[in-house]
Amino acid sequence: MTTSKVYIETFWQIHRMIEEAGLQPGDRLPSERELAERLQVGRSSVREALRALELLGLIETRRGEGTFMKPFGEHQLIQLLGSFILQGNREKRDLVETKLLIERTCLQLACERMTEEKLEHIAQAEHTYHLFFRRIVEATDNYLLLRIWLVLNDFFEHVYTIDVPSKFYDEMSQALQKKCCVETMAVYERYVMQNMSKDK
Amino acid sequence: MTTSKVYIETFWQIHRMIEEAGLQPGDRLPSERELAERLQVGRSSVREALRALELLGLIETRRGEGTFMKPFGEHQLIQLLGSFILQGNREKRDLVETKLLIERTCLQLACERMTEEKLEHIAQAEHTYHLFFRRIVEATDNYLLLRIWLVLNDFFEHVYTIDVPSKFYDEMSQALQKKCCVETMAVYERYVMQNMSKDK
């Protein structure tokens, strides 16, 4: 039990180090050799820990330069996960259903919290489903929900294509303007829910 | 561009190897030394690739035994990410709200899809919020939704405690038995929604 793995331990120590130093995106971490010496572990263990941080999208390593904090958000790990997860039909079915449920939840929330400013922002959005709906989710003021949606949408776009007529954007904007939850749901169902089963 | 990193390359080769061999959860992978020789790379590169697979929750390594395929689902990856992300109050507020929304969504879905069998399973559940609600989410038959909820709940329990009276479990079971969506929501709001703002 005492023998916790070194690279795990190192992972957390580096994590703490980052927090305590308050490192921001773009900042440079100590070199692998220095970390190894400072933490009194082998360089290979440091590297395995850094590999984990890299996979999580928290750091970026550049040969010859060093290791740097990475702005959060670029989640290549999501694509990775997706390529493993989305294999069976069961998983795809769940994905579609979940995306649908989340989007309806977001719509309701966005309706409640709509403001003139946000509405304008949405109306100005490009007429692609991704960008338009993203603005809607942003209008929920819930960043976590946005992140969940981004991930789902990311997976989704790997498997399906969603095409809605241009009318959708107008009608949805109007419904949101009225802050009418029922109407937004109606628009959503009319244009989106039928559309979701087209294979790419 | 030609010099793609070996451990990345190795990662994908092992991935392909797993797919082609059709390895199932519990199956054993070749040893690190054998992989290194077969792929003509150093063992350290193999290990860095395996670290990535491990972080993604796809494999599990047991000292002295070997490396094994892992049943999908327990990817502590998300928990790791959470410990990095959930730091500010803004994030906590979003977490509570999102958990709430997801749970309501799950309740509705569970209501629609309730069966005698599932109901019995739920009724027999231990009377802790985590275990009880997990059964409910399982009743949605949507594994992705379950995974999202597990993650949210996991984060949540790091920050808050939720205590519901024993009556909650009975009343919720009854409401689900009636497949009455409105009633389940009422029970949920009565016992859970007020409860969510207690700091740990």
Next chain:
DNA sequence: AGAAGTTAAGTGGTCAGACCAGTTGTTGAC
């Protein structure tokens, strides 16, 4: 023959040292 203890082989975990391949900053010649 069967049970218990011992041994050897194999596996992941870790380290140290070497070398390669890039980047950066300095130095020095023009």
Next chain:
DNA sequence: GTCAACAACTGGTCTGACCACTTAACTTCT
């Protein structure tokens, strides 16, 4: 001042060694 050469970093990779642990085969004893 410019620019080329160099030295001193950095991450990337490989090798070989050793440790800790598991398993299975092999004794040995009853």
